[in-house]
Amino acid sequence: MQASSTASISGADAYANHCAICHGDNREGDLPAFPPLLGINHQMTDEQITGIIRTGKGRMPAFAKLPQEELTALLHFLATSSTPPAAAGGDNSSQLSEAGGALFRQNCAFCHGRDAQGGETGPDLTRSKLVRRDVGGDRISEVIRNGRPEKKMPAFHFSQQEIFSIVAFIHEEQAKAVSRPGGRRGVDVSDLQTGNADAGRQYFNGNCTSCHSATGDLAGVASRYEGLQLEEQMLYPRDVKSKVTVTLPSGQQVSGTVAYLDEFTVALRDAEGNYRSWPISKVKYKLDAPINGHVELFSKYTDADIHNLMAYLQTLR
């Protein structure tokens, strides 16, 4: 197709003439070599996109002589939203999942394993409740975009289409894992049933009742958590927040939940939800962190203690 140099040309035609051969007819790309361009306007400014079009990048040639009108139309076209990905079935979705698999292997596999079944430090996504409840990426995309900083998962700045492809891959791997007997890694509830509940109750009464009660805060805990999640919460309930009381030079005291603490700054949220922070050099502070009771037990547990405690806690339904 020839580009007209005088008549105005639509952005879609400009794309079809110059870009589609590498970036795909529907801007879906061809990973790993040719990135998808859907949602590119969320990743880059018009200036940045123009820079790449004009000067090229890596294997992409430069389009230094592209007329400004055509470039403007092309930029508008690239900013239009995509048509939603094809429904399940057919070439499009397996292509999507394949593209997602390539991205997954480069960026996720180190932690989550090549087949999403868990790897170095990263959980088995095929057993994840969040993945099971996810529809079309509505939950997974948030985790990918924001990361899980408290669990050391970084945030990833993928385009919408890249995220769709990774989501498709994860769902496909989950489906495969469910249908593959005996080939799964990860921890089943049935794996964690080697303890003795009576011994667990004795351990609990000897070590945990200064803070916890089987009929109080832990009543029904086994209905809220099960399996590995219950064991992890039992050993270290990482989401529990600590409290802090800060004494100002005036003598006034302010209390709240810890919002931030390093060696230079202490910050809290007070009962009204206000955020307040102070330089540590100017104030005194006292932490109230009952979670440290869990940390103190780390050096004391035997594996039998842990299995017995699990057996006992699972009776608290």
Added chain:
Amino acid sequence: MKFVTHRIALAGLASALAMLPPVLVSQSLDPAELLHPTVDSWPSYHGDYSGRRHTHLTQITPQNVGNLSLAWAFQTDQTAQIKSSPLLVDGVLYFTVPENIWAVDARSGHQIWHYSSPPTTGDHIGQRGVGMYKDWLFFTLPDGNLISLNAKDGTVRWKVEVADVKKGYWTTVAPLIVGDHVIVGVSGDLDNLTGYLRSVDPETGKTQWQWDATPPAGTPHGTTGGMTWIPGTYDPSLNLLYWGTGNPTPVLNGNPRPGDDLYTCSIVALNPDTGKLVWAFQVSPHDTHDWDAVEVPVLVDGFFHGQPRKMLMQASRNGYFFVLDRTDGKSLLTAPFGPVNWTLGVDKQGRPIPNPDKEPARDGRFIAPDEGGMTNFRSPSFDPKTGLFIVDAHPSYSIYFTKAADGNYGWAGADYGLWGKGVIEAIDYKTGKIRWSHEVGSGGSGAGVLTTDSGLTFTGDAYGNVLALDSENGKTLWHAGTGAPMQSSPISYELDGHQYVITSSGGVMFAWRLPGSSYAAKGSAAH
């Protein structure tokens, strides 16, 4: 090219420095300079062959470090975190993230050139940096290719495959240059693969030798693994190359590979000209917790129990600190540097004895440290003045699982970290005792450590603060918040009469120095 004679005034220069000849200003590194790097360079990953990451510069002191300020910051405008140790050669900094190299003018903080490879397959978990030999840089890509580029402009001279990504290998290592050898290590423990170290010709990339850490996959009762992904160290007088090897595969299931699993989780001494093994010390016999022993093998000459010794020290992932005699690999000291609960003690050869009851199991085993280990790729530093080995440690706890259904391949199980924190620890190498420690945050810090002759320790905490500590007692003397935690190790060099400390965090490179014009202190040395 110009011939320029530098006259540089520096305060309190150590007398051990060589006089600089008239300097050829160019993007070129004579390999002989790697034997005696001058303070105006940082010509390799560790700075020098010892791995001590200790600078003789003393312009920045405990008294004036409170005034340290930002000279410039370089933004890479991309999201991968910088994990590389930059090189500084003739006023140009070279550093990397996967598939990318930047050459930055260390005076202005502005880009000279930027190389970006076309997208590659392979794991993009990190990139440790480039090696330099004469006019050429050497750079590994995630897909197992080694490329050689012109240091002047980043154009590619050649590309050779050093590892087969289709089998499951990937590469992140910064190549180490020893004489006319470009030495490259490999990665890959998601598959059962032989780990190896390869030396290639700097002009052509052709293989000179390869040392395999483990036998071929499928060897009866043999193991695979032993990856080599952190640059080693080198003793020119002994002509020995020291390198750490990674964990065995399958990772969490030790049953298919009974015995010690040599030479995984080991410190090995190789002849750099032939690749032949001279001695080996195994840090974790029959490891089942993914505790690579690739951490920096730091070379220190000093006294041990009254005797002068050529030593090698490693603070290892498994939670133990090792001091070896580097002439023969014999153990001098083995001591934990944080909570460990997986051993039955230390044997007569100085190796930890793994407790079979602490191998991963179906119903889980509670293990200290976690899989990330008591330390990891971040560099420690040895300070000769205080005799302290300073390391960013990670006391931590985790649960490890494996069962028959997990199979014999790759990870073969699952592990879950529960809790950890970061602590900078100053270990007295003669006793293994920790003389001071400085907490650096919940979750742990990824920052490496640099020490200076003037008594400063540079590192970072879990919250993005760069810290200058007093090497005697660990007290904070200066800090700056950089907005992202450090995942690399600091370097230092002298340029235009200023001492610079370079740190990176997130995608930004920071250059720190004392403000004001060049110092010309009394009694300074000129060269």
